[in-house]
Amino acid sequence: MSQKDIAGLKVDKDRLMKDIHTTCEWGKGERWGDAETETGMSRLSLSDTDKQARDWFHETTTALGCKVHVDAMGNQFAVRPGLNNDAPPTYAGSHLDTQPTGGRYDGILGVTAAVEMLRVLNDNWVETSYPTAVVNWTNEEGARFPKSMTASGVWSGDIPLEDAHNLKSVIPANDTATMRSELERIGYLGDVPCSWEASPMAAHFELHIEQGPILEAENRRIGVVQGVQSYKWFTVTVRGRDSHTGATSFQHRADALLTASKMILASHKIASKHGALASTGILNLKPGSTNTVPGFVQFSLDIRAPQDDTVNTTEAACKSAFSALAAGEDVLNIQAGCTPSSRQCTVDWHTDFVSPATHFHDDCIASVQAAAQDLCGSGEVSGRDIGSWGKLMTSGAGHDSVYANKRCPASMIFVPCRDGVSHNPSEYSSPEQCADGANVLLGAVVRYDKLRGERGWESGP
Amino acid sequence: MSQKDIAGLKVDKDRLMKDIHTTCEWGKGERWGDAETETGMSRLSLSDTDKQARDWFHETTTALGCKVHVDAMGNQFAVRPGLNNDAPPTYAGSHLDTQPTGGRYDGILGVTAAVEMLRVLNDNWVETSYPTAVVNWTNEEGARFPKSMTASGVWSGDIPLEDAHNLKSVIPANDTATMRSELERIGYLGDVPCSWEASPMAAHFELHIEQGPILEAENRRIGVVQGVQSYKWFTVTVRGRDSHTGATSFQHRADALLTASKMILASHKIASKHGALASTGILNLKPGSTNTVPGFVQFSLDIRAPQDDTVNTTEAACKSAFSALAAGEDVLNIQAGCTPSSRQCTVDWHTDFVSPATHFHDDCIASVQAAAQDLCGSGEVSGRDIGSWGKLMTSGAGHDSVYANKRCPASMIFVPCRDGVSHNPSEYSSPEQCADGANVLLGAVVRYDKLRGERGWESGP
Numbered sequence: 001m002s003q004k005d006i007a008g009l010k011v012d013k014d015r016l017m018k019d020i021h022t023t024c025e026w027g028k029g030e031r032w033g034d035a036e037t038e039t040g041m042s043r044l045s046l047s048d049t050d051k052q053a054r055d056w057f058h059e060t061t062t063a064l065g066c067k068v069h070v071d072a073m074g075n076q077f078a079v080r081p082g083l084n085n086d087a088p089p090t091y092a093g094s095h096l097d098t099q100p101t102g103g104r105y106d107g108i109l110g111v112t113a114a115v116e117m118l119r120v121l122n123d124n125w126v127e128t129s130y131p132t133a134v135v136n137w138t139n140e141e142g143a144r145f146p147k148s149m150t151a152s153g154v155w156s157g158d159i160p161l162e163d164a165h166n167l168k169s170v171i172p173a174n175d176t177a178t179m180r181s182e183l184e185r186i187g188y189l190g191d192v193p194c195s196w197e198a199s200p201m202a203a204h205f206e207l208h209i210e211q212g213p214i215l216e217a218e219n220r221r222i223g224v225v226q227g228v229q230s231y232k233w234f235t236v237t238v239r240g241r242d243s244h245t246g247a248t249s250f251q252h253r254a255d256a257l258l259t260a261s262k263m264i265l266a267s268h269k270i271a272s273k274h275g276a277l278a279s280t281g282i283l284n285l286k287p288g289s290t291n292t293v294p295g296f297v298q299f300s301l302d303i304r305a306p307q308d309d310t311v312n313t314t315e316a317a318c319k320s321a322f323s324a325l326a327a328g329e330d331v332l333n334i335q336a337g338c339t340p341s342s343r344q345c346t347v348d349w350h351t352d353f354v355s356p357a358t359h360f361h362d363d364c365i366a367s368v369q370a371a372a373q374d375l376c377g378s379g380e381v382s383g384r385d386i387g388s389w390g391k392l393m394t395s396g397a398g399h400d401s402v403y404a405n406k407r408c409p410a411s412m413i414f415v416p417c418r419d420g421v422s423h424n425p426s427e428y429s430s431p432e433q434c435a436d437g438a439n440v441l442l443g444a445v446v447r448y449d450k451l452r453g454e455r456g457w458e459s460g461p
Numbered sequence: 462m463s464q465k466d467i468a469g470l471k472v473d474k475d476r477l478m479k480d481i482h483t484t485c486e487w488g489k490g491e492r493w494g495d496a497e498t499e500t501g502m503s504r505l506s507l508s509d510t511d512k513q514a515r516d517w518f519h520e521t522t523t524a525l526g527c528k529v530h531v532d533a534m535g536n537q538f539a540v541r542p543g544l545n546n547d548a549p550p551t552y553a554g555s556h557l558d559t560q561p562t563g564g565r566y567d568g569i570l571g572v573t574a575a576v577e578m579l580r581v582l583n584d585n586w587v588e589t590s591y592p593t594a595v596v597n598w599t600n601e602e603g604a605r606f607p608k609s610m611t612a613s614g615v616w617s618g619d620i621p622l623e624d625a626h627n628l629k630s631v632i633p634a635n636d637t638a639t640m641r642s643e644l645e646r647i648g649y650l651g652d653v654p655c656s657w658e659a660s661p662m663a664a665h666f667e668l669h670i671e672q673g674p675i676l677e678a679e680n681r682r683i684g685v686v687q688g689v690q691s692y693k694w695f696t697v698t699v700r701g702r703d704s705h706t707g708a709t710s711f712q713h714r715a716d717a718l719l720t721a722s723k724m725i726l727a728s729h730k731i732a733s734k735h736g737a738l739a740s741t742g743i744l745n746l747k748p749g750s751t752n753t754v755p756g757f758v759q760f761s762l763d764i765r766a767p768q769d770d771t772v773n774t775t776e777a778a779c780k781s782a783f784s785a786l787a788a789g790e791d792v793l794n795i796q797a798g799c800t801p802s803s804r805q806c807t808v809d810w811h812t813d814f815v816s817p818a819t820h821f822h823d824d825c826i827a828s829v830q831a832a833a834q835d836l837c838g839s840g841e842v843s844g845r846d847i848g849s850w851g852k853l854m855t856s857g858a859g860h861d862s863v864y865a866n867k868r869c870p871a872s873m874i875f876v877p878c879r880d881g882v883s884h885n886p887s888e889y890s891s892p893e894q895c896a897d898g899a900n901v902l903l904g905a906v907v908r909y910d911k912l913r914g915e916r917g918w919e920s921g922p
Contacts, residue, residue, distance in 0.1 A: 101703060101748040143750050173634070212708035231707060233751055242562060242885040245740035245763045246692060247673035247857035250733060252881055257741055258729055261722035268719055269798040272711060279706035280718055281753045283746060287562040289604050290694050290742045290761040290813075291858070292884040300751040302706045337730035337793055352751075396707035397752070420713055423753040424703040 001126065006446050007374040009124060011116045013435035019060075019112040020434070023096070024104045026052035032426040040425020041104055044171055045097035045139035046074065046182035053096045054188060057111065057136050064118045066134070069199070070190030073151035073164060074138040074183045077199050080118055082128040082449070087457075088200035088408075090128070090449050092117055092441055093135030094208060095400060099143050100171055103427025105209045105417060105434070111136050113207045113438035120442055129453030130202060132445060137400040138179075138188075144171045145179050148353065152400035154194045156407050161194060196407035202457070203364055203448050204404035207413045207441040209429050211397050213420025221436050222372040222390040223414030226365055228402050229394050230311045230357035231304040236263065238326065240345040242287060242295035250339035253293055257285055259326055259345045260297040262334050266321045267301060269332050276305035276314040277396070300352075306394050308356050322347045358402045361409030363451065364444070368411050371443025375436065397422075413440045462587065467907050468835040470585060472577045474896035480521075480573040481895070484557070485565045487513035493887040501886020502565055505632055506558035506600035507535065507643035514557045515649060518572065518597050525579045527595070530660070531651030534612035534625060535599040535644045538660050541579055543589040543910070548918075549661035549869075551589070551910050553578055553902050554596030555669060556861060560604050561632055564888025566670045566878060566895070572597050574668045574899035581903055590914030591663060593906060598861040599640075599649075605632045606640050609814065613864035615655045622655060657868035663918070664825055664909050665865035668874045668902040670890050672858050674881025682897050683833040683851040684875030687826055689863050690855050691772045691818035692765040697724065699787065701806040703748060703756035711800035714754055718746055720787055720806045721758040723795050727782045728762060730793050737766035737775040738857070761813075767855050769817050783808045819863045822870030824912060825905070829872050832904025836897065858883075874901045 027043025027050070043049045054076060058068050061078030068078045079089050094110025114134040121132060137155075142148030145167040153159035165180035183189035192198050210216075215223050240254030264280050271278035282300040301318070305311045321331040326347040328340060369386060376389030386392055393414060401410045415437035418428040429437075451457075488504025488511070504510045515537060519529050522539030529539045540550050555571020575595040582593060598616075603609030606628040614620035626641035644650035653659050671677075676684050701715030725741050732739035743761040762779070766772045782792040787808040789801060830847060837850030847853055854875060862871045876898035879889040890898075912918075 099748065099750055099753060141750075142752075146751075148752065210708060211705040212710070213713045229707065241882065243881070244672040244858050244883045245738065245742060246690065246765050246859065247671065247883060248881055249673070250729070250738065252674045255740070257744065258725060261725040264719060264722040265726060265795070265799075268711070268800070272798060272800040277706065277711065279716070279752075279754055281706060281751045281755055282749050283718065283744060285744060287560065287884070288743050289560055289602075289884070290607070290763055291603075291609065291740075292560060292742045293740055294742055295885065302751055304707050332798055333794065334726070337733060338726075339729070339733040396709070397705050398707065420704065420709055421702065422705045422708060423748070423750065424756065 001450065006443060009120055009442055009446065011120055011435055011438040011442055013431050015119065016112060016116045016434060016438055017431045019115060020104060020108060023053050023056055023108065023112065027098065029101060030425040041098040041102045042100050043098045044100060044144040045141065046179065046186055050097055051186040057096065060115055061118065061134060064122055066118065069192050070188055071192040071194040071199055072161060072190055073154050073194040074188040074190065075151050075155060075194060076136040077133060079131050079133040080121065082130040082132060084130055087130045088202040089131035089133035090445050091133045091135050091201045091204045092445050093137065094206050095137045095140035097139055097141050099141050099423045101425055102423055103425055105427055105429050106211065106422050107140055109209060109429065109434055109437065110207045113441050116438050117442045117445060128446065128449040130449055132449065140400055144169050146170050148398055149400050149403055151194065152403035155196055155199065156403040157195065158403060201404065201408040202452060203408055204401055204410040205364065205441055205444050206399055206401045207437045208399060209417040209422060210414040210420065211417065211422035215391065215414060215416035216418065216420060218391065220389060220391050221376055222440055223393040224365060224369045224372060224386060224390055225360065225393050225395050225412035225414055227360050227394050228358040228398060229304050229306045229396055230308040231302065231355050231398065232311055232315060232351065233353040234301040235350045235352055236299050236301050236322065237348045238297045238345050240295045241343065243293045245291045245293055248293060251341055252343060253341055254343040254345050255293045256297040256345055257294045260299055262325045263322045266325060266331055266334055267318050270317045270321060271303065271314055274310055274314045276303060276310050278303050278314065278318065304396060306357060319349060355398050355402060358405055360405055360411040364409045364411030364448065367444040367447040367451065368413050368440060370447055371440045374443055375439050413437050413444065462911065467904060470581055470903055470907065472581055472896055472899040472903055474892050476580065477573060477577045477895060477899055478892045480576060481565060481569060484514050484517055484569065484573065488559065490562060491886040502559040502563045503561050504559045505561060505605040506602065507640065507647055511558055512647035518557065521576055522579065522595060525583055527579065530653050531649055532653040532655040532660055533622060533651055534615050534655040535649035535651065536612050536616060536655060537597040538594060540592050540594040541582065543591040543593060545591055548591045549663040550592035550594035551906050552594045552596050552662045552665045553906050554598065555667050556598045556601035558600055558602050560602050560884045562886055563884055564886055566888055566890050567672065567883050568601055570670060570890065570895055570898065571668045574902050577899050578903045578906060589907065589910040591910055593910065601861055605630050607631050609859055610861050610864055612655065613861035616657055616660065617864040617867045618656065619864060619867065662865065662869040663913060664869055665862055665871040666825065666902055666905050667860060667862045668898045669860060670878040670883060671875040672878065672883035676852065676875060676877035677879065677881065679852065681850060681852050682837055683901055684854040685826060685830045685833060685847060685851055686821065686854050686856050686873035686875055688821050688855050689819040689859060690765050690767045690857055691769040692763065692816050692859065693772055693776060693812065694814035695762040696811045696813055697760050697762050697783065698809045699758045699806050701756045702804065704754045706752045706754055709754060712802055713804060714802050715804035715806050716754045717758040717806055718755045721760055723786045724783045727786060727792055727795060728779050731778045731782060732764065732775055735771055735775045737764060737771050739764050739775065739779065765857060767818065780810060816859050816863060819866055821866055821872040825870045825872035825909065828905040828908040828912065829874050829901060831908055832901045835904055836900050874898055874905065
């Protein structure tokens with residue numbers, strides 16, 4: 001195909017939106033607007049509704065002429081043959097699971113746009129040099145089984161299969177299911193080993209909503225994603241002493257919740273100072289009674305920054321500050337005006353997850369940028385300024401592309417989402433924005449395939 | 462009986478401790494020490510174990526010659542006849558339910574000491590002028606059915622019966638039981654109306670552990686309780702917006718948990734300033750995922766002070782501060798060093814419970830003080846200084862005596878508890894301290910009965 005032929009390939013916006021909204025019937029969440037599709041999503045990984053979405057993926061891609069296989073983590077790989085089928089496919093993909101109160105675009109757009117890519121290739125009788133494929137990764141959200149991007153992590157060799165299989169469901173509380181038992185229950189425990197060797201990829205492209213406000217605020221259509229910021233997840237445990245709220249003076253308390261509140265505030269101030277992000281999304285306490293000062297609090301802490309060093313510095317500063325606050329010492333003037341207590345709390349940290357900064361592959365980034373430029377029009381391009389249509393970006397969120405990038409060249413495409421809102425029922429990208437992203441995904445994959453053909457790459461550069 | 466005869470009446474310490482520890486087999490909680498009885502209690506109101514404790518109360522007091530009746534809230538009244546049985550009894554009592562992670566003394570000591578009082582009266586063939594009685598109040602803790610002192614509140618006419626019956630169990634989460642359904646299930650929905658008219662009291666005395674550190678710190682044996690401090694309970698709801706922790710800059714967040722943390726800290730600082738107490742014992746958030754900034758937080762706020770005015774002033778200052786913090790404005794320098802955000806949270810208050818300051822009855826307080834003085838020895842007594850053995854006190858915690866005091870003269874007796882710890886498995890008062898309290902309870906009831914006889918009071922002063 002000529003560059004012009006490639007640029008002429010366009011997705012069918014309505015067909016794409018129909019796929020998104022049809023599949024979002026399974027696992028529909030909270031309503032946020034009046035229109036029929038203005039509801040969020042609650043499609044937890046390996047739930048009954050996730051099975052429905054998976055069945056749709058299998059049937060649709062099979063009907064489009066793909067050979068579909070499932071691995072031991074339930075990852076679904078749909079491969080459309082190319083001219084040379086001895087080499088690994090060029091992949092597009094994302095995930096179909098959602099947060100418990102998530103929206104219709106996070107992950108879902110990436111998979112449905114990749115399926116739309118298959119349709120466009122078929123409609124235009126395009127024969128790619130190598131196979132072209134779509135992947136649906138299992139449990140990217142880590143919401144139900146608490147490890148993000150579990151199944152791409154097993155595929156890349158970073159997470160042991162057994163650890164992943166043994167992950168316990170945390171939603172609903174008291175669920176006794178594990179990933180393995182749920183994979184078996186819904187019939188998605190595949191017989192192919194979960195690994196980059198058993199399901200090799202020549203490249204991995206992922207379209208995703210930005211999940212942040214930058215593209216919308218700067219009125220840009222496409223984010224060309226060069227990498228993913230560094231992040232670490234911790235569980236922080238504060239232990240004090242249960243005591244009666246009415247009969248225990250401030251001087252005699254070891255109030256684990258007051259102390260945790262100071263720590264959460266301190267983490268925000270410290271991250272602000274270092275140009276990092278620190279966030280707490282989960283907090284549990286015991287015993288949980290209006291008239292009992294809690295003696296036990298456990299909370300999550302998520303620290304992120306573009307550079308690993310910044311995350312580590314912020315972590316160290318938080319560790320020092322939390323220890324001081326637990327001991328009743330002042331940090332950042334937070335204690336000013338508090339009643340000093342003769343009793344202390346203790347604090348313990350557990351590191352749950354470390355994801356160093358990811359730098360995507362230049363060839364993939366270049367393919368995304370070229371496809372976006374074809375779509376949006378040219379303009380002066382130099383350095384990080386790629387024209388008013390788009391922006392070179394670092395992703396704030398982790399994605400399956402982080403693990404994919406460890407075993408093959410990868411990059412991502414971002415499209416704006418309204419108000420930067422994500423992990424929320426009202427998450428929204430317009431049909432035009434979705435189609436923009438799908439067109440760039442299609443263009444990037446076809447371009448990369450062409451590059452492979454030209455350079456004679458079998459399995460990658 | 463002469464004063465000397467009264468002073469000669471003494472409880473049997475070992476028998477009392479046996480009652481405490483035997484009944485604490487039902488609903489045993491967390492272990493905190495090596496000895497057999499070193500476990501806490503988890504005897505939620507109207508649970509199966511609460512029924513076992515109630516059955517014990519019924520059988521024991523019946524065997525001691527009492528006439529026992531149960532009212533529509535499950536309150537148990539055991540009446541030992543006196544010389545004149547046309548007048549209401551002088552009561553001693555407390556409650557047998559506990560916090561989910563409570564101890565062996567809160568409430569339990571008050572009921573078992575009252576039962577021990579009956580035994581001592583029987584052993585010594587004491588004929589009181591009027592009936593002497595013991596009451597076991599239902600759901601004092603308000604832990605399972607979230608309204609403290611529910612059943613004494615219905616008895617006094619402050620809480621409508623229907624509201625109390627319809628209270629839903631909050632432990633375990635998702636329990637669908639109501640107070641009424643549980644009263645029926647365990648067979649304690651009595652046929653006597655729950656009211657001070659149907660079960661009149663001439664006076665109400667309650668022995669309780671202090672639940673605070675003062676008596677122990679000052680090495681005093683008995684607290685003569687003159688009243689209960691004022692308190693209000695609120696539910697505070699903070700609404701922000703769910704957003705992705707990695708992709709949403711601090712500038713674009715409406716972080717309900719960070720805001721709630723600032724509010725909890727502010728409430729502590731404001732209460733410190735006003736000489737009040739402010740405490741948060743419950744905090745729930747949504748959606749509850751490590752990588753989602755919570756858009757919804759709800760927490761309890763318990764404000765207490767000896768005077769109603771102080772509580773109201775603290776409440777008003779917290780309301781103003783919380784509104785400012787939700788709007789991103791500074792209060793008490795808490796925002797210093799925070800990243801300002803273009804998005805705000807909202808805050809709503811709901812008042813769950815108001816308990817104005819309670820002043821107990823002089824005659825009851827005098828009876829307690831005289832009984833304590835007999836036990837502990839005399840000494841110079843003037844004003845609030847009642848000798849080194851004891852202290853005139855205001856209770857920090859609410860008790861059934863608050864409601865009882867609305868319909869009859871009342872007072873309370875405090876004994877020290879180790880480290881001031883309560884609402885905790887390791888709550889502890891020594892056998893000697895328990896016996897001290899039981900002796901004063903016995904002495905106060907007998908003294909008050911004598912006072913009634915002397916003054917010819919039928920139903921109270």
